[in-house]
Amino acid sequence: MNRCYGMTNQQAVLDLLDIVEYGGCAEPQQFFALMRRTFDIAHLLYLEAEPTAEGLKVCRLHHTFGAYAEELYLSRGLHRIDPILRLALGGVRPVEWAPARRRFPECEPLFEAAEDIGLSTEGVALPLPSPAGRMALLAISANMSPTEWSEYRRCHLRDFQLAANLFHASMLERAMADAIDERDTRLTSRETEVLTWSAAGKSYWEIATILGISERTVRFFMSNARRKLNVVSNTQAVAQAVRHALIPTI
Amino acid sequence: MNRCYGMTNQQAVLDLLDIVEYGGCAEPQQFFALMRRTFDIAHLLYLEAEPTAEGLKVCRLHHTFGAYAEELYLSRGLHRIDPILRLALGGVRPVEWAPARRRFPECEPLFEAAEDIGLSTEGVALPLPSPAGRMALLAISANMSPTEWSEYRRCHLRDFQLAANLFHASMLERAMADAIDERDTRLTSRETEVLTWSAAGKSYWEIATILGISERTVRFFMSNARRKLNVVSNTQAVAQAVRHALIPTI
DNA sequence: CATGTAACTGTCGGTAGTGACAGTTTAATC
DNA sequence: GATTAAACTGTCACTACCGACAGTTACATG
Numbered sequence: 338m339n340r341c342y343g344m345t346n347q348q349a350v351l352d353l354l355d356i357v358e359y360g361g362c363a364e365p366q367q368f369f370a371l372m373r374r375t376f377d378i379a380h381l382l383y384l385e386a387e388p389t390a391e392g393l394k395v396c397r398l399h400h401t402f403g404a405y406a407e408e409l410y411l412s413r414g415l416h417r418i419d420p421i422l423r424l425a426l427g428g429v430r431p432v433e434w435a436p437a438r439r440r441f442p443e444c445e446p447l448f449e450a451a452e453d454i455g456l457s458t459e460g461v462a463l464p465l466p467s468p469a470g471r472m473a474l475l476a477i478s479a480n481m482s483p484t485e486w487s488e489y490r491r492c493h494l495r496d497f498q499l500a501a502n503l504f505h506a507s508m509l510e511r512a513m514a515d516a517i518d519e520r521d522t523r524l525t526s527r528e529t530e531v532l533t534w535s536a537a538g539k540s541y542w543e544i545a546t547i548l549g550i551s552e553r554t555v556r557f558f559m560s561n562a563r564r565k566l567n568v569v570s571n572t573q574a575v576a577q578a579v580r581h582a583l584i585p586t587i
Numbered sequence: 588m589n590r591c592y593g594m595t596n597q598q599a600v601l602d603l604l605d606i607v608e609y610g611g612c613a614e615p616q617q618f619f620a621l622m623r624r625t626f627d628i629a630h631l632l633y634l635e636a637e638p639t640a641e642g643l644k645v646c647r648l649h650h651t652f653g654a655y656a657e658e659l660y661l662s663r664g665l666h667r668i669d670p671i672l673r674l675a676l677g678g679v680r681p682v683e684w685a686p687a688r689r690r691f692p693e694c695e696p697l698f699e700a701a702e703d704i705g706l707s708t709e710g711v712a713l714p715l716p717s718p719a720g721r722m723a724l725l726a727i728s729a730n731m732s733p734t735e736w737s738e739y740r741r742c743h744l745r746d747f748q749l750a751a752n753l754f755h756a757s758m759l760e761r762a763m764a765d766a767i768d769e770r771d772t773r774l775t776s777r778e779t780e781v782l783t784w785s786a787a788g789k790s791y792w793e794i795a796t797i798l799g800i801s802e803r804t805v806r807f808f809m810s811n812a813r814r815k816l817n818v819v820s821n822t823q824a825v826a827q828a829v830r831h832a833l834i835p836t837i
Numbered sequence: 838c839a840t841g842t843a844a845c846t847g848t849c850g851g852t853a854g855t856g857a858c859a860g861t862t863t864a865a866t867c
Numbered sequence: 868g869a870t871t872a873a874a875c876t877g878t879c880a881c882t883a884c885c886g887a888c889a890g891t892t893a894c895a896t897g
Contacts, residue, residue: 354745429715430756466716495604495749502748506680525843538823540883552638555847559841562887568851571884572822573788579829741869790853804875811873812853820883821854 349375350496351396363511365399366502372477373401376493379457379480385473385508386426397508406454420444425462428474431494432462435483459486463498465505473508475501478547524583528562531555533584536575589680600746605752609697610810613761615649618754622727629707629730635758636676643731647723647758654705672791675712681744682712685733709736713748723758725751737796739763774833781805783834786825794827 351355353375362368368379385397400407422433426463435458438448452458460478477497479486524532532545541559545552559571566583568574578584603625612618619631619708635647650657672680685708688698702708711727727747729736774782777798784794791809795802809821816833818824828834 350745351741355741384790420632428756429754429759463704465808470877480843491601492604495745498749498752502679502681504631509679534829535822535824538819540820542883550844551846553847556885557845563885568736569788576786576825576829579826580828777874792853801873801876804879806855807875811854819855 339345346479350493354496354499354503356505356575357500360507362504363507365504365508368507369399369401372500372520376496377479377481377489378477380455380475380476380478382478383473383508384422384476394470397512402455406456409454410451419447420473421462421476425464425474429466431498433462433490434458434460434462434478457481459483461490461494461497465501473505475504496548523560524565524578525558527558528565529578529584531558532562532578532583535559535571536579536584600743604746604749604753607757609748612754613757614756618757619649619651622750626746627729627731627739628727630710630726630728631759632726633723633754634672634726635670636810645707647762649773652705656706660701660706664762669697671712671726675714675726676722679714679716682714683740684708684710684712684728688699707731709733711740711744711747713751715751723755725754756778772829774812775808777808778815779828781808781835782812782825784807784829785821786829786834 353371357368359363363370365383370382374376380567382402383398384395386395396413398407421432421434421437424437426565438444438458446457448450451511457478457480460483461475462474464474465473465475478487481489522540531544534547540546541552541555544555548555559574562573562578563569563571566574566577568577575584593772603621606612606621606815607618612621622628622631624745630651632652634645636645643699648657659824669674670683671684671687682836688694688708698708701732707728707730710726711730712724712726715725725747729739731739780798782796782803789797791802791805794805805823810830813819813824816824816827818827825834
């Protein structure tokens with residue numbers, strides 16, 4: 338007896354994973370199309386977000402829903418309160434839609450609104466943490482009964498997880514390549530150094546001594562870093578730098 | 588033709604994933620034993636590390652190598668220079684051992700030393716980024732020929748990746764539970780608040796206005812936070828807080 | 838040779854952060 | 868009712884930070 342409901346052909350799955358791993362699917366829409374062709378899923382959504390003092394800032398968003406659904410969702414600020422987003426972006430474990438919905442009965446109107454714009458009730462959100470402290474997720478939804486979904490998910494969660502990780506890696510690599518073009522906002526080696534030492538609690542005078550330069554020069558680099566990061570204090574600059582992994586992580 | 592060399596029984600794999608997902612394998616050695624029983628792999632290593640001003644600090648280390656191998660590896664400071672660690676802890680893509688070795692011919696003595704202490708030449712390191720900016724990896728090695736490994740890996744990378752993610756989630760959840768016990772070093776809600784606003788570039792006066800308290804009180808909370816985090820400046824405190832995810836990520 | 842970028846420096850005046858002094862109030866727990 | 872933890876406040880003196888002033892030097896690239 339095959340315990341996996343409607344299990345997708347294994348060879349097709351391995352081929353998909355090969356394609357994604359070797360960068361053959363760097364375009365989000367191309368990746369989404371391949372996923373929908375290979376698996377029995379309805380919609381995908383990739384979201385990259387960044388924490389700010391004001392709340393969650395959406396950095397990157399790709400999905401297979403219509404432009405109308407996106408407009409509705411974002412314009413109502415639903416991304417600021419959606420409990421599935423909060424769970425997925427704050428953890429590392431896959432988040433199931435249906436149990437999450439039951440856990441947050443106070444958000445029922447939100448879930449009903451989501452159904453109106455075409456989101457199904459069965460699905461899973463895979464957290465994709467980046468080294469930078471930035472977070473992303475890939476949400477996968479299917480038009481299945483709870484029983485069907487449960488079996489399907491059991492068979493293919495591993496495929497979803499690996500595909501999500503590899504696609505996320507492609508996205509990050511592209512973002513890194515894009516960042517190289519932004520000459521003005523890229524930190525120089527000295528700017529990175531002074532930020533690193535400042536994050537280690539050193540004062541201007543100490544950093545100057547460590548680097549063997551004048552205190553004024555340390556202030557100069559720090560001030561350039563502040564300007565490039567568009568922040569107002571060293572503290573904010575360091576917070577930004579740590580979050581964006583602009584200062585060495587290893 | 589089955590293109591997967593020595594493919595492991597699918598049912599056993601799904602059972603393993605179920606066990607790991609539902610927390611039945613929170614003990615590292617238990618998880619490692621189950622992985623070795625299910626897959627045709629030789630050794631596993633789980634490493635959680637934290638970036639510091641001085642370099643990479645190993646926070647958590649579990650593996651199936653002997654105590655002698657660990658002592659040799661750590662005492663020589665190999666974890667500070669191992670290119671596989673650097674690649675895995677700095678990225679999100681699985682790192683293959685053999686290609687990494689070819690990419691870093693200057694590290695050949697290191698790889699030879701690793702072979703001496705029982706590490707095989709075929710394997711993969713799966714990066715496991717945490718929301719905190721802390722990083723972890725699960726390394727899996729097998730005693731196979733390059734061809735065998737290539738086929739085996741193709742079939743089971745998805746299983747390794749999902750198992751690694753779920754095990755990592757268990758580790759993080761346990762670490763979080765442990766942290767709750769450390770009463771003295773836990774930040775209070777006000778301390779967290781002032782750190783958050785400071786990370787957003789606000790001055791004492793601004794934070795006082797935002798929170799509706801006196802400037803002196805903001806200084807009081809900030810000073811308590813500095814003492815608890817064992818740092819000397821607000822900047823260092825914020826860097827620490829961002830790295831340890833002590834201030835809200837969402 | 839011109840252009841641009843990064844690294845580097847000095848001084849001044851104002852604002853922000855930091856440590857040490859010495860407290861009060863509120864709420865929960867034993 | 869005593870104890871503890873957290874939230875809260877005032878003042879003083881010192882140090883650190885930050886913006887704006889106005890530069891020099893070294894090196895690569897067109």
